[in-house]
Amino acid sequence: MIDAVTPAWFHPAQLAFKPRYEWAFGERIDHPETTARAESILAALRDSDRFAVEEPPPVPPGTLSAQHNGNLLALYRTASALPEGETFYPTVFPKRDQVQADPTRISHAGAFCFDAGTPLSSQTWEAARWSASCAWAAARALKKRRLPLTYALSRPPGHHATGKAFGGYCYLNNAAIAVSALLRGARVTVLDIDVHHGNGTQSLFYRNPRVQVVSIHEHPDACFPYFAGFPNETGAGAGSGTTLNVTEAAGCDGPRYMELLERQALPAIRAFAPDYLVLSAGLDTYALDPVGHFQLTTDDLREVGERIGRLGLPTVAVQEGGYHTEHLGRNAVALLDGLRTTLG
Numbered sequence: 001m002i003d004a005v006t007p008a009w010f011h012p013a014q015l016a017f018k019p020r021y022e023w024a025f026g027e028r029i030d031h032p033e034t035t036a037r038a039e040s041i042l043a044a045l046r047d048s049d050r051f052a053v054e055e056p057p058p059v060p061p062g063t064l065s066a067q068h069n070g071n072l073l074a075l076y077r078t079a080s081a082l083p084e085g086e087t088f089y090p091t092v093f094p095k096r097d098q099v100q101a102d103p104t105r106i107s108h109a110g111a112f113c114f115d116a117g118t119p120l121s122s123q124t125w126e127a128a129r130w131s132a133s134c135a136w137a138a139a140r141a142l143k144k145r146r147l148p149l150t151y152a153l154s155r156p157p158g159h160h161a162t163g164k165a166f167g168g169y170c171y172l173n174n175a176a177i178a179v180s181a182l183l184r185g186a187r188v189t190v191l192d193i194d195v196h197h198g199n200g201t202q203s204l205f206y207r208n209p210r211v212q213v214v215s216i217h218e219h220p221d222a223c224f225p226y227f228a229g230f231p232n233e234t235g236a237g238a239g240s241g242t243t244l245n246v247t248e249a250a251g252c253d254g255p256r257y258m259e260l261l262e263r264q265a266l267p268a269i270r271a272f273a274p275d276y277l278v279l280s281a282g283l284d285t286y287a288l289d290p291v292g293h294f295q296l297t298t299d300d301l302r303e304v305g306e307r308i309g310r311l312g313l314p315t316v317a318v319q320e321g322g323y324h325t326e327h328l329g330r331n332a333v334a335l336l337d338g339l340r341t342t343l344g
């Protein structure tokens with residue numbers, strides 16, 4: 001049980017980026033990754049006396065370039081020069097070995113992107129950089145202050161972003177940046193409970209024996225990102241055996257989810273025996289979520305937090321998805337309260 005206030009990180013510049021729509025299966029739909037998401041969580045944190053919101057310092061450029069290719073970061077700076085109010089949606093996705101892509105041309109953005117739902121504007125880089133800064137600051141505080149739990153209100157999310165490409169509403173891999181702040185002299189597990197597979201996080205650590213990546217998600221046969229997150233992906237080289245994908249069909253409810261946690265995910269983490277846990281805290285497993293197809297309730301999310309907290313690992317929770325804006329803050333606090341009940 002944690003009695004002290006849990007620190008949370010957020011920067012107002014994360015609200016400047018406002019994607020309005022996305023192209024999904026040929027349809028133009030309202031973009032689910034809105035600023036209202038962060039505002040809902042922020043309000044819920046501030047309504048509670050158990051959390052204190054701090055502004056992070058900027059993440060060092062070298063920390064970003066350790067995870068992401070220089071051309072990808074250069075493209076984000078190119079997007080920063082887009083005219084105010086203009087948004088670029090990549091629609092041409094060349095095969096990467098067939099092109100010399102120029103990151104100073106916004107028209108080449110598709111070479112660094114894997115879907116049509118993740119736009120660029122003049123505000124994208126600032127928002128993504130501060131989102132990453134939250135994860136970096138939360139991880140550093142966890143280690144330096146020897147805290148049981150910290151929280152990064154990272155928005156835009158990060159777990160789909162790979163070293164070379166953005167997509168899935170993600171630009172910088174916030175969870176990987178948190179790992180990098182913890183990894184010196186330590187072993188780290190990333191547990192990704194977003195309803196979507198964290199393909200970016202998996203790819204960044206696929207060959208790393210010191211970082212375990214465990215993800216519970218809707219089976220990619222029927223769910224984004226479609227091309228990764230299958231159970232036969234288990235790591236490679238020195239990292240063989242350090243990736244675990246736990247998949248379930250649409251409709252997964254609370255009791256079934258607890259089984260997946262207790263029988264597969266948590267035993268694997270205990271066997272790896274890490275020093276720290278980075279929790280990729282997606283909340284789109286919620287029953288009313290417009291994007292995911294699982295059936296968890298707010299009480300289930302609290303119980304998920306309690307069960308993860310029983311690992312007894314210093315934990316940095318990094319916000320990922322979750323698109324039922326009205327209940328998002330309540331669900332984030334429920335998950336964190338669950339962790340606070342059993343950690344400490």
Ligand SMILES: [Zn+2]
Pocket residue numbers: 194195196282284320321322
């Ligand atoms: Zn998601």
